[in-house]
Amino acid sequence: METSPLWNNIIMMRVAIKFRSLLIAACIFWYVISIAIASDKIYIIANTSVPVNALSETELRDIYIGKEKKWGPNLKIVPVIMPSEKLHDKFVVKFTRKSSTQFKNWWMRLMFTGEGLFPKTAASEKDLIEKVSETEGAIGYASTEINTDTVKTIMIYDKDEVIKKFEKNKDIGNE
Amino acid sequence: MNKYRTTAILLFFLFYAGLGAYGMEPVDIHGFISQGYIRSIGNDVMTDTTQGSFEMNEMGLTFTTQVDPRLRLGIQFFARDYGEYGNDEVTVDWAFADYKVRPWLGLKAGSMKIASGFYNTSRDIDSARTFVILPSLYMESFRELFVGIKGLGVYGYLPYGLSYIASAGIGGNEEEFEDSFLFGTLFPVIFRGFASQISGMPPDAFTNIHPISIREKCALNLGLVWNTPLTGLRFSATYFGTRLEADMAFDIGGNTYAQEIVLEETATIIYSAEYAAGDTTVAAEYMIAPFYVEDQPKRKMESYYASIAHRFSERFELGIYYSELYPHYDDKDGSQQREGLPFHYSWFKDFCYTLRFDLSYNWIFKMEGHVIDGVALNPATYKVRDFEDTSRRWEVYLAKLSYNF
Numbered sequence: 001m002e003t004s005p006l007w008n009n010i011i012m013m014r015v016a017i018k019f020r021s022l023l024i025a026a027c028i029f030w031y032v033i034s035i036a037i038a039s040d041k042i043y044i045i046a047n048t049s050v051p052v053n054a055l056s057e058t059e060l061r062d063i064y065i066g067k068e069k070k071w072g073p074n075l076k077i078v079p080v081i082m083p084s085e086k087l088h089d090k091f092v093v094k095f096t097r098k099s100s101t102q103f104k105n106w107w108m109r110l111m112f113t114g115e116g117l118f119p120k121t122a123a124s125e126k127d128l129i130e131k132v133s134e135t136e137g138a139i140g141y142a143s144t145e146i147n148t149d150t151v152k153t154i155m156i157y158d159k160d161e162v163i164k165k166f167e168k169n170k171d172i173g174n175e
Numbered sequence: 176m177n178k179y180r181t182t183a184i185l186l187f188f189l190f191y192a193g194l195g196a197y198g199m200e201p202v203d204i205h206g207f208i209s210q211g212y213i214r215s216i217g218n219d220v221m222t223d224t225t226q227g228s229f230e231m232n233e234m235g236l237t238f239t240t241q242v243d244p245r246l247r248l249g250i251q252f253f254a255r256d257y258g259e260y261g262n263d264e265v266t267v268d269w270a271f272a273d274y275k276v277r278p279w280l281g282l283k284a285g286s287m288k289i290a291s292g293f294y295n296t297s298r299d300i301d302s303a304r305t306f307v308i309l310p311s312l313y314m315e316s317f318r319e320l321f322v323g324i325k326g327l328g329v330y331g332y333l334p335y336g337l338s339y340i341a342s343a344g345i346g347g348n349e350e351e352f353e354d355s356f357l358f359g360t361l362f363p364v365i366f367r368g369f370a371s372q373i374s375g376m377p378p379d380a381f382t383n384i385h386p387i388s389i390r391e392k393c394a395l396n397l398g399l400v401w402n403t404p405l406t407g408l409r410f411s412a413t414y415f416g417t418r419l420e421a422d423m424a425f426d427i428g429g430n431t432y433a434q435e436i437v438l439e440e441t442a443t444i445i446y447s448a449e450y451a452a453g454d455t456t457v458a459a460e461y462m463i464a465p466f467y468v469e470d471q472p473k474r475k476m477e478s479y480y481a482s483i484a485h486r487f488s489e490r491f492e493l494g495i496y497y498s499e500l501y502p503h504y505d506d507k508d509g510s511q512q513r514e515g516l517p518f519h520y521s522w523f524k525d526f527c528y529t530l531r532f533d534l535s536y537n538w539i540f541k542m543e544g545h546v547i548d549g550v551a552l553n554p555a556t557y558k559v560r561d562f563e564d565t566s567r568r569w570e571v572y573l574a575k576l577s578y579n580f
Contacts, residue, residue, distance in 0.1 A: 067332065069275065070244035083536055097406050099454055101486060101533060108207075108303040108579060113288050113296045114249040114269050117203050117239055 042091050043145045044154040045129065049075065049136040053152070056159040057095060063139060064096050065106060066116035071137055079119040080140035082128045091141045095156075201240070208234040209301045209577035217569025219555035221258025224571075231575070232256050233299050235268060247273045253299060257315070258554065260356065268299070269323055283328040283342065289321050290340050290398035291415045292445040292460050301577040305456075305494035306529050307543045308573065310480035312445065312462045312498060316552050319355040320346065320441070321415065324394050336402035336409075346394040346417050356554045358386045358421065364557055366423050366436065368514035369468060378515035380427055387422040387433060407451040416442035437469040454486035463504070475504035484529075492531040499524050502551050519567040520556070522549035538578055545571040 044060065046052075051071055055063075062068040063077055070076050082088050083104070092103040110116035120135070122128035125142055132138040133150040145153045211231035215224040222228070232255065239249035253268035255261040271285030288296040297303045298313055298321075308315065326344015333339065352358045363384035371378040394417040402409045419438040424431060442465050449458040464476040480498030487493065500523040501507045509521030529543040547569050550556040556565045 068278075069241075072244075074244060076241055076244040098451075099486060099489075101489060101492075102451065102456075104536070105303045108300055109297040111203075111205055111239070112207065112235060112237055112251065112300045112303070114237070114239065114247075114251065114271060114273070115296075117241055117247070118205060 054155040207579035211575035217566035279331040310498035311500035312478040523551040
């Protein structure tokens with residue numbers, strides 16, 4: 001059975017409309033996802049005196065819950081936070097696995113029992129970057145990557161993932 | 176304030192003033208202050224709480240400095256008013272040097288907080304917890320005994336999420352003991368029971384019982400915490416033991432006598448579990464506290480609780496707990512009448528509910544209610560003229576505002 005040219009045109013138009021709708025929907029989806037991804041991005045920054053360029057998530061957590069206190073024999077760790085900013089909430093949830101209030105209460109307990117010094121507090125992201133820049137051994141977080149004479153960006157890796165990849169590569173090598 | 180305390184405070188401020196001159200690290204200064212209101216129905220918690228009382232506050236000022244990456248020094252001045260206890264007298268709550276040799280070995284010297292259960296070290300810090308009054312396992316009435324230990328300690332982090340603490344020395348301030356609930360009020364009641372059993376005379380024959388002197392000979396504190404691979408789940412076991420000697424005076428038939436009482440062991444063993452998942456924290460702890468007087472059978476106190484706290488938003492948290500406390504592990508219904516007290520002095524069962532509002536980063540407001548069955552170890556109910564006048568079932572309501580910086 002033959003289809004009329006008019007009907008063909010209608011079908012083509014429908015396909016084109018559907019394709020265009022799909023394309024628009026995909027673009028909106030990608031835009032929303034990219035915003036979400038971009039706003040979730042947290043860069044770990046440190047004073048250039050800090051002798052490491054990469055930390056595992058566990059090491060970063062130990063620093064921010066007061067378990068790890070020194071970079072080496074002569075350099076103490078100075079964690080800096082900015083509790084009034086939204087980025088702080090995202091940072092503590094992602095890297096310390098505590099809510100902002102749990103994080104605060106945790107440090108209250110350490111501080112008022114003599115078990116630790118409360119992290120240095122900054123009023124804004126700009127202030128935090130300045131404090132990290134001025135303080136030897138300081139570590140903090142920012143919404144953008146920073147690499148200057150006094151501040152560097154620290155790479156954060158998932159130790160378990162690295163071990164898994166290493167084991168996988170080792171298996172491939174053995175085969 | 177005694178001369179030693181005054182000297183310690185003066186020395187500290189001289190030390191603090193001198194730090195800058197020697198180019199040392201600046202001192203971190205933090206503090207907290209809280210004011211509560213308490214009202215009870217049925218029984219007093221402290222003097223006149225049935226009429227409502229503001230005699231419930233704490234304040235602390237902490238100075239800490241990281242001298243170098245390994246060495247930290249700190250001191251906290253603390254004052255509190257809790258009915259007739261404390262009366263806002265400034266004390267040194269803790270003051271110690273902490274030297275971290277390795278992650279698995281740190282050394283402490285000075286006056287340290289006692290690790291007893293998860294929350295004893297932070298019992299005075301209102302802003303660090305959900306509840307105003309901690310479960311009965313943390314016996315507020317016995318605070319003086321658990322406040323600190325002066326001596327040496329070691330601590331460290333071990334593999335597999337384990338951490339430990341061990342310290343030895345002498346316990347709290349003996350001067351504070353004499354005015355405490357434990358020695359000033361409860362000990363005479365226990366003494367009367369013992370004296371009655373030994374002599375065969377009725378408990379009422381012993382009157383005007385009071386301590387002349389109290390000496391704490393040695394104290395040992397051990398603690399082990401296991402942070403499990405499941406994030407937020409941790410377990411702990413702690414032990415705190417001490418030996419106490421007290422000279423007690425009492426009257427029989429118009430004559431005054433004195434007797435030395437030696438508490439060979441006063442121990443507290445607490446097993447704890449806590450699971451924090453997201454905004455919810457569930458905790459349960461069990462305490463067994465054996466104590467025995469020289470030449471007398473061993474006795475045990477027992478307490479346990481379960482709590483749950485959930486944070487609904489950054490500003491609002493709700494918590495509840497149910498706890499039970501028994502001064503005599505083997506006489507939970509009081510039928511043995513060891514101290515000659517009414518039955519409801521043999522238990523303390525407490526259902527507590529709390530609303531916590533974080534008004535801002537620094538301000539916290541709490542409202543709390545307690546529905547209680549029994550009066551065991553509640554200070555004011557041991558001071559009434561007639562023990563039968565106390566109510567078995569009663570309620571306590573509190574409101575508290577705290578500020579910290």
